[in-house]
Amino acid sequence: MESSMLQTCTNLIKNAQNIVVLTGAGISTESGIKDFRSQTGLYQTSPEYILSLDNFYHNPKGFYQFAFENLYHPQALPNTGHKILAQWEKDGRVSHIITQNIDALHQKAGSKKVIEFHGTMKTATCQNCRKSYTAEEMIIRRNTMDDFYICDHCHTQNRKDRYIKPDVVLFGDTGEWFTIDGFNEIINIIHQADCILVLGTSLKVTPFSTFPQYRRDDIPLIIVNKGDSPYDNTKDSYVIHDSIGETLTKINSSFHPPFA
Incomplete structure (x- = not known):
């Protein structure tokens, strides 16, 4: 310097x-x-798909697994x-x-x-009724429910309308x-x-x-x-x-x- x-x-x-x-x-x-875009980042291919709205709706369980493993760092100081x-x-x-x-x-x-x-990984929101869930609540739901990513606070004919999305801005979002x-x-x-x-x-x-x-x-x-x-x-x-x-x-x- x-x-x-x-x-x-x-x-x-x-x-x-x-x-x-x-x-x-x-x-x-x-x-x-860890960062994402450097030479030693978490991904070097197709980041626009991994962190896209399309991927979230296509594979919500896989998306949440990736998000909790790579984007959520509650122990970081x-x-x-x-x-x-x-x-x-x-x-x-x-x-x-x-x-x-x-x-x-x-x-x-x-x-x-x-x-x-x-946005933030601390919370997630139902895309229909806008009910907010903490990340901790989503982890508990994921460990105890099969369709943990579907809001049970509201009802619609299309289940995807009730998906609970982390409050991060995704590609296409x-x-x-x-x-x-x-x-x-x-x-x-x-x-x-x-x-x-x-x-x-x-x-x-x-x-x-x-x-x-x-x-x-x-x-x-x-x-x-x-x-x-x-x-x-x-x-x-x-x-x-x-x-x-x-x-x-x-x-x-x-x-x-x-x-x-």
């Missing part, structure tokens, strides 16, 4: 009062959660990066975190203003933030920021990848990610290819007591 770049990023963050943070899988890998972001929010430095992650580690660390753009109002709210949040901090994402998956484009002119874009991104060489971009936890610890130490 170049000391001059680190110092520049430290000064930008130290002087910012409305940082919007965009996070991806790279911040969660430091908590032991927030790492230093998550904790520092929560502290910066408490300090009034970070206004929002917009994350691609579905593991809720930002909330576990204490962050309050978190937009889970791709829509989510809470995949609406005109949702997009506009995020764009407004980013437009008000005086610094955009990107952590652990290559910014190559749309529409999440478009968000930095909505920052105001001359607003700095700080990217901490081990891989490259399309924004690395754009105007007002500052890039550090290093560990998120180590980088944020060094930045934090310039204006905060050592982080426990």
Whole structure:
């Protein structure tokens, strides 16, 4: 890590009062959660089908098996990066975190203003009556019922209408933030920021990848990610290819007591 770049990023963050943070899988890998799209990720072929709405409806039991084995990490703990972001929010430095992650580690660390753009694995919802089930309830149902994925709180002629889907955004799916109002709210949040901090994402998956484009002119874009991104060489971009936890610890130490 170049000391001059680190110092520049430290000064930008130290002087910012409305940082919007965009996070991806790279911040969660430091908590032991495997990513998907890297060379060592969980899948290298057909991710668009494995995590698609079609696959969920075609093979709900197989989908849930994959999801609980690979997407649900109740034992994972927030790492230093998550904790520092929560502290910066408490300090009034970070206004929002917009994350691609579905593991809720930002909330576990204490962050309050978190937009889970791709949803969450913590809950699942009946697609007919909208009854909500916790992941723990779905695990119990899966262990005790054959058709655990079919809601028994409501009734329809077509059983598929009563499928209970995890509240993650799948390929071919829509989510809470995949609406005109949702997009506009995020764009407004980013437009008000005086610094955009990107952590652990290559910014190559749309529409999440478009968000930095909505920052105001001359607003700095700080990217901490081990891989490259399309924004690395754009105007007002500052890039550090290093560990998120180590980088944020060094930045934090310039204006905060050592982080426990």
